[in-house]
Amino acid sequence: MKRFTFILENEKKKKLYPRDLAPKLQGVLMQNLPSEVAESLHQREINPYSTWVSRIDEEYKWEINVIDDKLAQRIETIFFDNDFKEIVLRSYGDLVMNIKEKKKEVHNIEKLSRNFYEKEAPSKFSISFLSPTSFKSQGEYVFFPDIRLLIQSAMRKYQALNENDKEVDEHLLQELESRARVTSYRTKSQYFKVHQSSIPAFEGEVTISVNGNQTLKNYIFMLFSFAEYSGVGIKSSMGMGKIKLVSK
Amino acid sequence: MKRFTFILENEKKKKLYPRDLAPKLQGVLMQNLPSEVAESLHQREINPYSTWVSRIDEEYKWEINVIDDKLAQRIETIFFDNDFKEIVLRSYGDLVMNIKEKKKEVHNIEKLSRNFYEKEAPSKFSISFLSPTSFKSQGEYVFFPDIRLLIQSAMRKYQALNENDKEVDEHLLQELESRARVTSYRTKSQYFKVHQSSIPAFEGEVTISVNGNQTLKNYIFMLFSFAEYSGVGIKSSMGMGKIKLVSK
Numbered sequence: 364m365k366r367f368t369f370i371l372e373n374e375k376k377k378k379l380y381p382r383d384l385a386p387k388l389q390g391v392l393m394q395n396l397p398s399e400v401a402e403s404l405h406q407r408e409i410n411p412y413s414t415w416v417s418r419i420d421e422e423y424k425w426e427i428n429v430i431d432d433k434l435a436q437r438i439e440t441i442f443f444d445n446d447f448k449e450i451v452l453r454s455y456g457d458l459v460m461n462i463k464e465k466k467k468e469v470h471n472i473e474k475l476s477r478n479f480y481e482k483e484a485p486s487k488f489s490i491s492f493l494s495p496t497s498f499k500s501q502g503e504y505v506f507f508p509d510i511r512l513l514i515q516s517a518m519r520k521y522q523a524l525n526e527n528d529k530e531v532d533e534h535l536l537q538e539l540e541s542r543a544r545v546t547s548y549r550t551k552s553q554y555f556k557v558h559q560s561s562i563p564a565f566e567g568e569v570t571i572s573v574n575g576n577q578t579l580k581n582y583i584f585m586l587f588s589f590a591e592y593s594g595v596g597i598k599s600s601m602g603m604g605k606i607k608l609v610s611k
Numbered sequence: 612m613k614r615f616t617f618i619l620e621n622e623k624k625k626k627l628y629p630r631d632l633a634p635k636l637q638g639v640l641m642q643n644l645p646s647e648v649a650e651s652l653h654q655r656e657i658n659p660y661s662t663w664v665s666r667i668d669e670e671y672k673w674e675i676n677v678i679d680d681k682l683a684q685r686i687e688t689i690f691f692d693n694d695f696k697e698i699v700l701r702s703y704g705d706l707v708m709n710i711k712e713k714k715k716e717v718h719n720i721e722k723l724s725r726n727f728y729e730k731e732a733p734s735k736f737s738i739s740f741l742s743p744t745s746f747k748s749q750g751e752y753v754f755f756p757d758i759r760l761l762i763q764s765a766m767r768k769y770q771a772l773n774e775n776d777k778e779v780d781e782h783l784l785q786e787l788e789s790r791a792r793v794t795s796y797r798t799k800s801q802y803f804k805v806h807q808s809s810i811p812a813f814e815g816e817v818t819i820s821v822n823g824n825q826t827l828k829n830y831i832f833m834l835f836s837f838a839e840y841s842g843v844g845i846k847s848s849m850g851m852g853k854i855k856l857v858s859k
Contacts, residue, residue, distance in 0.1 A: 546800075547811075548798075549799035550798065552795040
């Protein structure tokens, strides 16, 4: 599992919204991959990568978290080539984004799992939703931090990407859901534009309290630790659903 | 239907939280009513009054909205007596709150209902939740602005206080719920202390969009107009669930 970070700057110092830039950069990522790879990624229900764009002063940080090692290798070969120095955004009138910095970090999924057994997860922790986050339930967008949908999404991504298991164990989900609750929050809606449509989503911070034995607490914390890489909810490959855990 | 407003100031300039002060002032209200009246109010499931405390600089505004005219008359007789100049709060160590201003306004429930027929309600409006608001559903507190619980509460209070009808028409509720949706929001949790317990609640602003014929839009808007007086959700007599409508 690798995390790639690119610091981008546009020559015109044009102010862009990270939430608008994110899907454009994902387009750039896809265009640079061999078409059969891009095609096969498009068809996957749960993507083995997530992206996130944030703004720091006049620069933009583009983060790509890649769970699949083969895909990580491909991306690295292309984007860390010394000749890969800029990105041209057609949808912004051929705006040139210079790549000022490139960084790669290796993160170990086994280490996350080991934390599960060796370390004690806290009973209370916060999740910051750093990019617009949304869930889909019964055909509708849910843009509140619903605890069930949150855990379900984290479990689904974890199982699909690590255990090749598409179906979430409904009993386990119910057990986890009944043990975890939101104790405080501060959120606001934030729409995320993809092509012509606008997806209702939210950003903010949520504090979760887990009541149960240590194994269960560790498991929930491990799921959300993994979700720092996979994202939560819909369209995490396009820049939605970026979370960060905060111990309380 | 009357709205009483009192501007209070404490001699010690002690800074109080409106959400802490509100239940104390409701206690003062009850103590000043004849005990059989207070007793009968305590036993009502839906109270014919609501209260709200807010802070403006170093002063406190205490608002009492009374739906029931007989109760309004009683409160007026007691609280608008010229000798009623101060309130002593025992739970704050006999803190004296001077009443600097008293105001009464008559609001007409028939006028609200007439608005229902004559004026066109907007398709989109916002609700500001000015004091901690919470709903109870299946024995649990719900401290998100759930559209169903919000409409259900407004309907229940309207029907109980105007039509003496305790049961909400489930078909109508479903129809209203399916036509109204939250399109944007900004809310945060805010606990409300009552005696020894702490009730999870929220404050903030929610924008609602109604899709349906004009009669339905008018009806929903009328319900929330009434809720400006009745409050929404639980413990509106103690200062929770104060809302204000904002046209968009």
